[in-house]
Amino acid sequence: MKILVTGAAGFLGRRLIRELLARGELAGADGQPQRIEQIDAFDVVPLEGIDDPRVHATAGDISDPAQVERLIDAGTTTVFHLAAIVSGQAELEFDLGMRINFDATRALLERIRSLGTQARFVMTSSVAVFGGALPATVEDAHVWSPQSSYGTEKALADLLLADYSRRGFVDGRSLRMPTVVVRPGKPNRAASSFASGIIREPINGVDTVCPVAPQTLLWLMSPDRAIDNLVHGHELPKDKLTNGRVINMPGLSVTVEEMLASLRRIAGNEVANRVRIERDPAIERIVNSWPGNFSANYARSLGFVFDTDFDSIVRAFIADNAALAA
């Protein structure tokens, strides 16, 4: 099989490609395991550091229709569509967000439709589609009411993927991801960037600011579970998807205070003291519009996995971080 990964040079993209290479096979349309012959790794910057003959790395603009035509052909069996403009940037640059988060997704779906291959299409959506007056626990049947352009664009893409799947144009699965924590690397322009930053920076010896109140409740998933779920989302037979193609992922509900207590417990006072609370109304407005807890009953019934404690997430980050530095 031939797999396209968009956003391949990103944090999740790289991890997903490593996981796919290690597995060596995925379920085909008939549910039987098939060898992964080729992974087309696409991003706005070229993927580097993964040296495997199966990986073909290219770079370009995913909102360019000619580019989309080159990326997907009749041999493409699966697309993992991870490319996105993050929430903070999509709020500042409306046209760019619409073009990448919605129009490019539409173009990818249209390309598969025009080829008639019904390729499997696994996409990440976001809890940012929710907002407004929210119950303590958001049920699967809760209305989408995005309070950001990023959330709007993700909801638009979800609706399209669902209808393209219903019509048999593609075999789509959209995973509504919690905030993935702890991301390595640099802060980004996601409103949720701090959720990784308040763990990553102090562990790396860097002072950092937490822009939200300690009581802020976050809905989180570790990178390991995110990759497990992306692969699981691909492997599920479509006849199991009886409640639709857009699936609220399970996650871990913790406050910022609990996250910082974990950090203190595991990494010590000196590390934990590198975090200073300095609230930023613009970030709080977006982050507080997201739910802090979900039932995710549909996803649980489908076998999607989740983290059960934040200490393990901190420990996994420290281990990954040490491996990266070594």
Place this chain on the structure above:
Amino acid sequence: MKILVTGAAGFLGRRLIRELLARGELAGADGQPQRIEQIDAFDVVPLEGIDDPRVHATAGDISDPAQVERLIDAGTTTVFHLAAIVSGQAELEFDLGMRINFDATRALLERIRSLGTQARFVMTSSVAVFGGALPATVEDAHVWSPQSSYGTEKALADLLLADYSRRGFVDGRSLRMPTVVVRPGKPNRAASSFASGIIREPINGVDTVCPVAPQTLLWLMSPDRAIDNLVHGHELPKDKLTNGRVINMPGLSVTVEEMLASLRRIAGNEVANRVRIERDPAIERIVNSWPGNFSANYARSLGFVFDTDFDSIVRAFIADNAALAA
């Protein structure tokens, strides 16, 4: 003020224009009444039969960007966007449905954004955005899960209108309309076309087929209440719209059986006997995916109106019909 009405030659468009002409004024952006100087009546076919110097009727393709540019200028204070491809046709002609029901709406919103006028934008959405496993009464917080491309396109447009309003690009209001019954004229390609047909045709002496089971529960609004609500949706000050810009309208929940009993009661046996039940699985699949009852608490709190019995709807149709024939 200068008002654009799209879908002007349609049944609701014509009624709305007559109502606006009769009123002579609407609330301006400051809430104060302003004289209606001009109504641009646009449709794919020219509006005929309304002879008033304030009405400028033009025809064309609303999905043509140059057309949209001509339709809205810096003087356009309000848009009533009623143009749509109906559900049955949108299911058969996917590209056409997307182009008219979604892309054209986006182009209208973009045009207002580019002008910077924050024009008021009142649009009709549909209960077809709902589907899947539904409770007996759909609450305002119930998830959108369209089971048709029409419902998908309406939900896409709703999301866009909400974000454009949140960002201050337009002052949007999307009214989620029940099935409007009884429409005059000919059957159309809406899956709900029969809901008018089973009353209209027998009253006009024509035998007709009802394609759904008598127990089918429908969510209805009369043409009079639909027009009242379109005007009310325009007049509401934006600071009242605290729970968002997409509003599930109140309505009347009745079964097909109750509708036919009304017809028999009011028009007699000979008329009612002109309806024959002959179920059509394709129509039933779409119609049965729509909810038959809503709480519509938000709309009620905002003062939107609704019908309280079906007999009155039948009587109003008979009166309108007689006036039309006279």
